[in-house]
Amino acid sequence: MISFTKIKLYGNKKGMDFMRVSQLLNPTLREVPAEAEIVSHQLMVRAGLIRKSAAGVYTYLPLGLRVLKKIENIVRQEMDAKGGQEILMPVIQPAELWKESGRWDIYGAELFRLKDRHNREFCLGPTHEEIITDLIRGEVRSYKQLPLLLYQIQNKYRDERRPRFGLMRGREFIMKDLYSFDQDEAGLNKSYQKMYDAYCRIFSRCGLRFRPVEADAGAIGGTGGTHEFMVLADSGENGVVYCPDCNYAANVEKAECRPQAIEDVEIDDQRKLVHTPEVGTIDEVCKFLAVPKTRLIKSLLYQGDDRVFLVLIRGDRELNEIKLNNALGGFVSLQLASPDVVEKTLGCKPGFVGPIDVPAGLLVIADEEVPLLKRAVCGANKADYHFVDTVPSQDFRIDQVFDLRTVEPGEACLKCGAPLKEARGIEVGQVFKLGTKYSKALGAVYLDENGEERPCVMGCYGVGVSRSMASSIEQNHDDAGIIWPIPIAPYHCIIVPVSTKDAQVVEAAEKLYQDLQRLGVEVLLDDRDERAGVKFKDADLVGYPLRVTIGSKTLGNGQVELRERKTGETQLVLVEEVAQQVKNIIDKANSF
Amino acid sequence: MISFTKIKLYGNKKGMDFMRVSQLLNPTLREVPAEAEIVSHQLMVRAGLIRKSAAGVYTYLPLGLRVLKKIENIVRQEMDAKGGQEILMPVIQPAELWKESGRWDIYGAELFRLKDRHNREFCLGPTHEEIITDLIRGEVRSYKQLPLLLYQIQNKYRDERRPRFGLMRGREFIMKDLYSFDQDEAGLNKSYQKMYDAYCRIFSRCGLRFRPVEADAGAIGGTGGTHEFMVLADSGENGVVYCPDCNYAANVEKAECRPQAIEDVEIDDQRKLVHTPEVGTIDEVCKFLAVPKTRLIKSLLYQGDDRVFLVLIRGDRELNEIKLNNALGGFVSLQLASPDVVEKTLGCKPGFVGPIDVPAGLLVIADEEVPLLKRAVCGANKADYHFVDTVPSQDFRIDQVFDLRTVEPGEACLKCGAPLKEARGIEVGQVFKLGTKYSKALGAVYLDENGEERPCVMGCYGVGVSRSMASSIEQNHDDAGIIWPIPIAPYHCIIVPVSTKDAQVVEAAEKLYQDLQRLGVEVLLDDRDERAGVKFKDADLVGYPLRVTIGSKTLGNGQVELRERKTGETQLVLVEEVAQQVKNIIDKANSF
Known part of the structure; x- marks a missing residue:
């Protein structure tokens, strides 16, 4: 055995929580960087917290990293307090697992994909359901091992088409993701509540003004509930409606609507075909025919994957494509049918589509408010013609009715009836009931007390760590710069x-x-x-x-x-x- | 402004440094996993510290992550103590920077490469010289801002041809990398010494038995010195020679050799061409001709990039390709010439290559010991023939002489003359004088006291964090399992x-x-x-x-x-x- 050089050790137990500014790498700027659109991005660059390394890819300078670590530690403490166990999963994930879950083909262009030297496919993890479910199927055998709450804090990747807003919409960003594994729905509900509570504590401790809102399940899938944690800021990319009188709040994508009938009288008149030359928009049609938009039916031919169907909604309402997609069971791709498809299906241009005399095989679905109309205008499937005085269900077929529209501020809260208000929000966290989607796909099963094999019931819970940092600046700044809450100040x-x-x-x-x-x-x-x-x-x-x-x-x-x-x-x-x-x-x- | 739900906060300041085993995800195994070749890999899997997610890609389970974090914190404290500032650079790096430094084309198959949705090229960072030099060229203007010691602890990527040994040779692994920026060589030497000292403290605190050894500069480039920190273990992939009497120690790849003459007498005989049928290996030739291997000259035709040259070394010695490559200024690719090239250059098969009557344009380089030979055997560039009794420099041309051989245990220490010993080592750290290679290539310059522009003088310093964890197990275990040193125990x-x-x-x-x-x-x-x-x-x-x-x-x-x-x-x-x-x-x- 080699005899070692004696090394003299001296005391230095703590990290450096003090520094001389002359030695600190903290390049501040007086000018607002041209590329920075929102205030958090501007201030993070100006205050020397971050620097861009590539589009949507940043280097954290010393002060920026200190803030990040403080948020991470708050997150870590709150996860631990709920019984979460920290692990660290890989960034590069084998394609095989994503093929098992079925997401390899459907995830789309946002997934960074790469091949190794042996031509095996990998992706850079945007999320870790596959990896953790693969881990659990190998390690969990018995109900005695459940529940499990496992989390990590790590880089995530999303190949945004247009990265922007600094850390708000980056391509490499830091998230905490926790996954819960329970025996049943009741267990999942408990885990979900734990995380919901922990998230409230995390964002409170970070000094953020936030609100948990009901949200849509989106691309992660799963059948259970989900809440988004929204930091309220004008620069937010999400619309939120909330009730000032009760605790109801929801993402506008998700917020349920109560159908509202318009006052009108029933008529005996037969529908009439009217020549409507040179009118294209809904406004023009209504003006030409002298009817309010509330009495017009927008008829939209949609294509969901390979399936074509007709969607009807009142002329004054906004169709909510997320509700539409959920109503029909979830398509990978959902979009307005191309003019070619419209021509082929209905023999007209998109501007004149209507529900009358459509082919027998074409599914017609309508927003809840459409059947309430007593006399309506609609396209005639013929260039420059509309029908007036049509009566839904009498003049045309409606196969299915759903809540398909986007809620509007001022509408009555579904819970208490008070008029809803609207705000902009930045999503900094989401809690999500996954159910058995991944455990069934990958075979993460356990033996219950009776020795029967059952799939684990899962939840997933994310916090945008780097985004929380940016969000705090959106909420806490003035003309002179950033105003850090003490718990996350550098x-x-x-x-x-x-x-x-x-x-x-x-x-x-x-x-x-x-x-x-x-x-x-x-x-x-x-x-x-x-x-x-x-x-x-x-x-x-x-x-x-x-x-x-x-x-x-x-x-x-x-x-x-x-x-x-x-x-x-x-x-x-x-x-x-x-x-x-x-x-x-x-x-x-x-x-x- | 929205009125927020009141959130009751309760006390929980610390992370969880305690746990009930019934709740801990710690799947232990009694059997040795088949794929694990070395003891650290076996024990990390058996003790439930890690699980494989893909070849060379691991998930750290709770106990494994705790050890990792402890090593990280020791590293962090020692970096901070030397004035290091922690930053965090991106994992995905734009190809443009690697093209500026010239490494994009030469880095080879170990670099994970990928394209984003706009077809722009990126790599997963195996190291961060380009990114940090790009940062510094944007932020440093004056000598007053130097020196700077910037570091990060982060995932690194290397697309190993054959990942193995668990965390020892993974494709995704955790490193600390620090980069120093100084005004001049004197400053670099100071920064280098700081890091050298810090590394000694780090590995001591981790409870590792290690030795800093002189090493070769390798692929990172740079002209200055470099030391590797070797943890001594039989499973180590590196050979180390060291002197038991003085503090000399070096990687065998690097260790300088003192040329040794063999006893022999000068002869007057002319060289003779001898028929040597059906002998291929050096052993066979020597046996056939009844000469010791010390009197045979191995003649090897090498190809460095597009250049072909002849290398001569004594028959009992091992050619050190790293020394060879350094001697000739560094090729991107260096390998034995193919039989085709040998045939074309010398008109014979590789087994019969020799230095006599080679083409005038062919560079002949020899190890220092070759000119000391008084009568030698060598190939005749003709199938089944060798020359005997040749005299170097008289019978054939030697253009350049270098130390080209690998040192052998028992040779005299160059510093003190004592016989060197050999050991196996695991490289857990390296300190490296880069000089101005990257700062010149990317234009990271500063204005000195006289207002003159000069390139920053750089160093880089790495610690394999995950590998240190594995190394500790190689040194600290028994038949029952791991024996953690207290400072890094889970x-x-x-x-x-x-x-x-x-x-x-x-x-x-x-x-x-x-x-x-x-x-x-x-x-x-x-x-x-x-x-x-x-x-x-x-x-x-x-x-x-x-x-x-x-x-x-x-x-x-x-x-x-x-x-x-x-x-x-x-x-x-x-x-x-x-x-x-x-x-x-x-x-x-x-x-x-």
């Missing part, structure tokens, strides 16, 4: 000596820097040889919660200035008391 | 109640479990309804440093059994004292 406090030439000021700053370190406050000392104004601007831009300014004037009275970034309030504090005061403010904010 | 201590039916035993176990938690000891309670033997076997297999066994017999005397995994030593300890005793052992091991 550092708690920055010390700004007004002059680096005044020995007393420098000495007081150095002493406070040491004192705050000793108290466990995460502290920066802005020791740069810059004007005070530059230092203040940078401190405001990065958004440290507390700033202690040390100048010769106040120091003459034994005082320093303590300023809160959020309120802008300043106070003079005795130099020997400021460290403890800072510590108290931090501790109060971090107590939960 | 949990410090496991409590084993011998019976789960004895109320007193259960109560004592539960109390100790609480007490140890309160003391901050990472503790497991094996509350499973299993026989004590099964629990002991699992505890030994996973390798927790300390085990407290609670049985009714000793408990009757107010005692429990404390056992150290490493030594197997057990002692009876008073039940009210055991928690503090455990705590003391842990603290002592973690003090550094």
Whole structure:
């Protein structure tokens, strides 16, 4: 055996929660970067938190990474508190598993795919249902091993067609994903509730103003319920409706509608074919015929995978394609039929499609409000002609009726009747009842108490870690920069000596820097040889919660200035008391 | 603004450093998995630390991830202590940067490559010189910003032809990589020494027996020095020579050789062409001609990229292709010339190549020992013929002489003359002086004190985090399983109640479990309804440093059994004292 060089070890147990700004890689910018459309993206670049490495792909600089790690740790603590066990699954996933689940072919262009040197196919995981179900089918045998809550915090990949908004819609981003495995639906419901509660705590602790909303199951599949956790911000890409009187809130994609009849009288008139030349849009048709949009039936020929069907909805309503797809059982691809298909199916152009005298084999489905119409206008399947005074179900066939429209603000809440309001939201988390979709496909089964084989009942639960960071900035900023909530701030406090030439000021700053370190406050000392104004601007831009300014004037009275970034309030504090005061403010904010 | 649901928050500040085994996903196996060739791979699978997701791609289960995180934290602390700043760079890297550095075309099949939906090329980073140099060229302007030490801990990718040995040679693995940017060579030398020292501390703290060895620069490029940190283990893929008397140690690929002359007499004889039918190997030739291998010249026609040259080395020596490649300035591809090329160049088969009367344009290079030969045998460039009694430089041309051979154990240390010894090593870290290769290629320049533009002088420094975990097991195990050093153990201590039916035993176990938690000891309670033997076997297999066994017999005397995994030593300890005793052992091991 080799005799080793003796290595002298010295004490250094903690990570570095303090730093001199002169040594910190924190390149701040005064100008707004041209490519950054939303404020969080602008401020993250300007404050030197991130830099772009490729479209939708970022490098986290030291301060950005610190925020990220703080959010990760909050997530980790709350997952652990609910009995979650942290694991780490691979980023590169073999295609075989995705073929077993059936998602390899249907996931589409957002899946990054690659081949290894032996030409075997892989993808970069956008999510890990396949990998974890494969793990569980190998390791779980008995009901005694359930429930299991397994999570990881890791890079995820989505080949966005148009990556933008910085960390909001990146191609490489960081998520926490937890998967629950239970014996039955009752177990799943418990796991789901645990995660729902944990998510409320996570986003509260991160200082986010958020709302859990009912949501659509989307591409992950599964039959159970799902909630999205929406951070409310004008830049949000999601529409949310909520009731100001009760706790109802939903993604507009999902929000159920109560059908509303319009006042009208029944008529005895037969329907009439009317020449409607040179009118194309619904507005033009209504104007030409002098009828309100509420009495027009929009007739839309849709193609879901290989199947063609006719969809009817009132002229003043917006068709909700997600509801449409769910109503018909879920197509991989759903879109308006091309003009060719319309011509072939109904013998006319898309603008004149109508439900009357359509081929016997064509499925006709209608929004709930259509059968309530008493006399309606519709296309005649003939160029430049419409029918007026048609009566649904009498003049034409309706095969199935569903809630197919998008809710509108002002409509009555389904729960309490109060008028709904609308907001914009950023989705930072989702909890999802998967059921047995993946456990059945991949054979993740267990033996129950009676020795019978049953599939695990699964849930999945995601938190967008990097997106939560961006969302916090959307909610917490002003013209000067970011305003971090203390629990996720990159550092708690920055010390700004007004002059680096005044020995007393420098000495007081150095002493406070040491004192705050000793108290466990995460502290920066802005020791740069810059004007005070530059230092203040940078401190405001990065958004440290507390700033202690040390100048010769106040120091003459034994005082320093303590300023809160959020309120802008300043106070003079005795130099020997400021460290403890800072510590108290931090501790109060971090107590939960 | 929406009014939010009130969320009640409760206290839970710490992560979970305690757990009941009944709830832990820790699937242990009694059998050795067939595919696992080395002990660390076998034990990691058997102890339920990892599971394979694809060839060379693993999932870390809860206990495996805990070990990994501990190593990561040790690495992080030591990097921070040297002024390193943690950042996080992307896994997917745009091809453009690799084309700028020139590595896109030369990196070969080990680089995982992929295209996005717009057909743009990316790779999965095996290393991050390009990304970080791109970052620095955008952010660093002045010498005042240097030095910079930036690091990350992250997944790395290498498309191994034959992934094996578990985490030792995976395709997705975890590394710490730090990059240093300095003004000049003197600065680089300082940064290099900092990292060298930090690495010694890291591997010491991880409880590894290791040795820094001089190494070859390899594919990363750069002109300066490099050391590899080798964990010594029989399963190591690297050969290491070291001097037992001084501190010299080197990778065999790199170790310099002192040329050794063999005793021989000069002769006046002219060289003779000898018919040597049906002899192929060197052994056969020597036997046929009755000469020792030391007097034979191996003549090898090599092809480096598009260039062909002849290499001469003594018959008893092993040609070191890495030295050969370095000697000639570095080829992208270097290999023995194919029989076709040999035929075309010298008109014979590879077995009969020799240096005499070769074409004038053919470069002939020789190991230092070849010119020292006084009468040698060599091929005649003619099937079934050799020359004997040839005299180098007289009978044939030697254009250049280098140290081209691989060192052998027993040779004299170049520093002190003592006989060198040989060992096997696992490379867990490397420190590397890159110089200006990347900063020049990508234009990462700064203005010096005189306002002149100069390229940053770079270094790079890697630690194989997942590989360190495997290496620790190679060094620390016995027939029963893993023996974790305390600083990287998944949990410090496991409590084993011998019976789960004895109320007193259960109560004592539960109390100790609480007490140890309160003391901050990472503790497991094996509350499973299993026989004590099964629990002991699992505890030994996973390798927790300390085990407290609670049985009714000793408990009757107010005692429990404390056992150290490493030594197997057990002692009876008073039940009210055991928690503090455990705590003391842990603290002592973690003090550094």
